[in-house]
Amino acid sequence: MPKPWTSKLIIKALGVKKCNGSVDAAVEDLPLEKAMEVAQEKHGLGHLTGADLKAQTKEIIGTCVSMRVKIDGHWANDALAIINKGEWDERFN
Numbered sequence: 001m002p003k004p005w006t007s008k009l010i011i012k013a014l015g016v017k018k019c020n021g022s023v024d025a026a027v028e029d030l031p032l033e034k035a036m037e038v039a040q041e042k043h044g045l046g047h048l049t050g051a052d053l054k055a056q057t058k059e060i061i062g063t064c065v066s067m068r069v070k071i072d073g074h075w076a077n078d079a080l081a082i083i084n085k086g087e088w089d090e091r092f093n
Contacts (some may be wrong), residue, residue: 002047006063009038019067026068032079032091035060035071054092058083 011019013034020026039056042048050056061083064076071079082088 002045004045006038006042006047006060007067009041010035010060010063010067010069013038014069019069023068026070028068029070029073030064032057032072032088035064036092052092054083054089057092 007019010030011017014028014030016028019028036053036057039048039050039053039060042060043050043053043056048056048059050059058080061071061076061080064071065080067076069076074082
């Protein structure tokens, strides 16, 4: 796994020391734009395979699923569904 680890960049973007591992205690909420910034950084290092910013951001949000980090107030899986439906497409332009 290439460094910096995606999880570390997400924690940095959140401005916390660590994320809560429990679903019940999860309070971390990452704005989509911050997830996009992490994606751009990882892409710049050659660590992501997505063809465009939207696909690369989905890779980052995939890590948020396991970290129990919300995206704009939505659980990461729900945020991925919103992206797949195209509801946030204007934010990727």
